[in-house]
Amino acid sequence: MALRDALDALSDLLGERLSRSKPDLEAHGRSESHFGLTPPDAVAWPETTAEVQQIVRICARHGVPVVGWGAGTSLEGHALAVRGGVAVDFARMNRVLDVRPEDMDVTVQPGLTRRALEEELRATGLFFPVDPGADASLGGMAATRASGTTTVRYGSMRDNVLGLEVVLADGRVIRTGSRARKSAAGYDLTALMLGSEGTLGLITELTLRLHGRPEAVAAGVAAFPGIGGAVDCVIETIQMGLPMARIEFVDAASAAAFNAHAGTDLPERPHLLVELHGSETGVAEQAELFGALVAEHGGDPFEWSTREEERRHLWRMRHNGYYAIMAAHPGARALVTDICVPISRLAEAVEETQADIAASGMPGPILGHVGDGNFHATLIVRPDHAGDLETAKDLAHRMAERALRLGGTVTGEHGVGMGKTGYMAGEHGEGWAVMGAIKAALDPQGILNPGKLVPGN
């Protein structure tokens, strides 16, 4: 009854921008990862902050769950409506509102995707660095505190969001942060919202920090005989303070998948893919220093180039890594999991993980943003193989435990969703209860993205 009344009111508000059609519900009930179909009761497409506010108020009045939806690329079942309710899809709130080159910042709506922003900024000489592999929405990226290949140099969403506009569970609209580069004015509500996965509020506007395009960019690849040499090379590179703009690890299985999918001819061995930013002479010097480290760790000669087409090809291949791996296993689903450890423990973490996956017999290519101590395993779950999902979950469980044992985190970037709530007490102790108390204070009815992230949600 409450749901029907809420949907009637939402239908009056939004007209055809509220859908209950099966294809729309199913499209908002799927995720990229292994979770089953979990459709919401309705999908809403707001166009303004005022409409988001109204949607939340109507749902709050009737106790109906509200789940934000960006591009639906999250990997831990974040955006699945596990208790039904309304998926609020931000696709129609996708405008760039204001670019301010003189301050190097931009204000955007949450449904804008990172690639669309990249296009918008092309003529300005500025760029927004955070680049998860998928073409995610900026709202979803803020809600998951996403990072990507350039985080080693430019930081994650944590470092690149200056302020937000947020609709809270009671319909209040707040602005967090400012356009100033720093502030000591009270609690950092921007930081609180980043990574809150839609459990504390719906983000309706973001002000983002931009960076100047470097004068020169070089990119290259180095192949190594084994994982140990590649990872040790990363550790030494970071410890020496070589200013890498990107330093990515791919294992032999990933290299094979790239060859099949992207037409490359990489040796089927572990690789580092790197990018360097600076002046012409600066990148040449950095490339020389990095090449020496590669050689010291037994790698093949480091091949690099400043040609834009070659760079684009390299990073397109890397960003499509997940799809290349999936194409090698037609019909399969994946359990994709990530962990992040202090850089000094990276070699142990990667080597133990690879040995564990190899012993299980399950295909599970490893790649990652190793400059941050972060890596992912894509565990392949075959259709009609009943034991595969359990095997994958066991491997992911041991990865999470390994991360905690080594002083790291159970997720460096994908987030908690419903897949990693089981580790939150282990990682945060009483801190997790504090997160629950914050949630209860801001959303006492528990209508915002229930079933995710915090205790008792």
Ligand SMILES: Cc1cc2nc3c(=O)[nH]c(=O)nc-3n(C[C@H](O)[C@H](O)[C@H](O)COP(=O)(O)OP(=O)(O)OC[C@H]3O[C@@H](n4cnc5c(N)ncnc54)[C@H](O)[C@@H]3O)c2cc1C
């Ligand atoms: C191939 C592939 C590669 C990936 N690589 C990376 C990577 O390198 N780094 C990385 O960090 N992640 C990566 N991811 C995961 C994913 O892309 C990120 O988590 C991304 O930030 C999710 O954005 P989205 O727009 O798809 O959000 P969605 O999946 O739509 O939503 C994610 C969460 O945010 C909430 N949400 C969405 N919009 C809003 C809003 N406006 N206000 C409040 N809450 C909202 C949702 O309710 C949900 O809890 C990858 C995923 C894939 C499929």
